[in-house]
Amino acid sequence: MNFAVLQFPASNCDQDALHVLKNVLGQSARFVWHKENSLTDIDAVVIPGGFSYGDYLRTGAIARFSPIMEAVRAFAANGGPVLGICNGFQILCEAGLLAGALIRNRSLQFRCEHVFIKTGNPNSPFTNRSPPGKILRVPIAHGEGCYFADEPTLERLKSNGQILWQYSDASGQLTESSNPNGSLWNIAGICNEAGNVAGLMPHPERASEDILGSADGRLIFESLIFWLEHKMAGAA
Amino acid sequence: MKARIIVTPKKAVLDPQGKSVQNALEHMGYQGIGEVHVGKYLEIELAGADKESWRRKIDEACHRILSNPVIEDYKFEIE
Numbered sequence: 001m002n003f004a005v006l007q008f009p010a011s012n013c014d015q016d017a018l019h020v021l022k023n024v025l026g027q028s029a030r031f032v033w034h035k036e037n038s039l040t041d042i043d044a045v046v047i048p049g050g051f052s053y054g055d056y057l058r059t060g061a062i063a064r065f066s067p068i069m070e071a072v073r074a075f076a077a078n079g080g081p082v083l084g085i086c087n088g089f090q091i092l093c094e095a096g097l098l099a100g101a102l103i104r105n106r107s108l109q110f111r112c113e114h115v116f117i118k119t120g121n122p123n124s125p126f127t128n129r130s131p132p133g134k135i136l137r138v139p140i141a142h143g144e145g146c147y148f149a150d151e152p153t154l155e156r157l158k159s160n161g162q163i164l165w166q167y168s169d170a171s172g173q174l175t176e177s178s179n180p181n182g183s184l185w186n187i188a189g190i191c192n193e194a195g196n197v198a199g200l201m202p203h204p205e206r207a208s209e210d211i212l213g214s215a216d217g218r219l220i221f222e223s224l225i226f227w228l229e230h231k232m233a234g235a236a
Numbered sequence: 237m238k239a240r241i242i243v244t245p246k247k248a249v250l251d252p253q254g255k256s257v258q259n260a261l262e263h264m265g266y267q268g269i270g271e272v273h274v275g276k277y278l279e280i281e282l283a284g285a286d287k288e289s290w291r292r293k294i295d296e297a298c299h300r301i302l303s304n305p306v307i308e309d310y311k312f313e314i315e
Contacts, residue, residue: 061304108253148306
C-alpha cells in the first residue's frame with residue numbers, strides 16, 4: 001500500500017510513522033510536505049504528531065489551512081482512509097473532518113506515559129485486527145488531549161459506533177483514574193460517520209516494536225492495511 | 237483602525253486554567269472571587285476606514301480561524 005505521511009512545520013513524529021510503515025510493516029510510504037496540493041497514487045494518509053506551527057492560536061488551528069489539507073479533504077470525501085495521531089487528531093478536529101475538539105488537559109500538565117486503551121468498535125478500518133477484548137498499551141505525550149464535544153455530538157458518536165478507543169485500566173474498565181486528560185467519556189480516539197477518517201491522542205507508531213516496550217500499536221496500522229487490501233481485492 | 241477581539245471558553249467547556257487561577261486568587265486571600273475564565277485577546281491593525289466591511293470580515297475570520305466555535309465564544313470591537 002502507498003502511504004502518505006504529512007509533514008508540517010514542527011511535525012515531529014513523522015519519521016517514526018514512516019519508519020513503522022516502511023521498515024516494520026513493509027509498506028510503501030513517503031513524506032508529503034504541507035505545501036503540496038495533491039495525493040496522487042496514495043492509498044492512505046497519516047497525519048503525524050508534533051506541534052504544527054508551534055501550536056499557535058490553538059493546536060492544529062493553522063495547519064488545517066495548509067494547501068495539502070484541501071487534498072486531504074477531497075481524499076477523505078472520496079472514501080480514502082486518513083489517520084491522525086496526536087497533533088494529527090487535533091488538526092482533523094480543527095478541519096471539521098472529525099467532530100469535537102481537544103482542549104487543555106484537565107490537570108494542566110503535559111502527560112507523557114504509557115496508557116491502556118480499549119477498542120470501542122472492532123469493525124472499523126482502524127480496529128479490525130485487534131483481537132476481541134484486547135486492551136492496547138500505548139504511549140501518550142500531550143498537553144491538549146482532553147476530548148470535548150457537545151451533548152448531541154457525543155450521543156451521535158456513541159450511537160454510530162464512532163468511539164474507536166477509550167482510556168481504560170489494564171482490565172478494560174473505563175475508570176476516572178485511567179483517564180489521563182479529562183476526556184469526555186474517556187475518549188482516546190474517534191472516527192467520522194463514514195468510518196474512513198480517524199484520530200487518536202495515543203501514539204501507535206511509538207509502540208509498534210517489542211524493543212520499545214509494546215507492539216500493540218501495530219494492530220492499528222495492521223487493521224488499516226488489512227482493510228485496504230480487502231477493499232482493493234473487492235474492487236479488482 | 238484596530239480590531240480588538242476577545243475569545244473565551246464556552247461555559248459548558250471545562251476550563252482548568254480558569255479554575256486554577258480562581259484557586260490561586262482565593263489562596264491569596266481575595267474575598268468574593270467567583271468563577272474565572274481564561275481566554276485570549278487579539279489586536280489586529282486594519283487598513284482603511286470602512287468599519288462595516290471590516291466588521292463582516294473580522295466576524296468571518298473569528299468564526300473560521302481565530303476561535304473554534306466548538307469550544308469558544310468571541311466578541312470584538314472595531315475602532
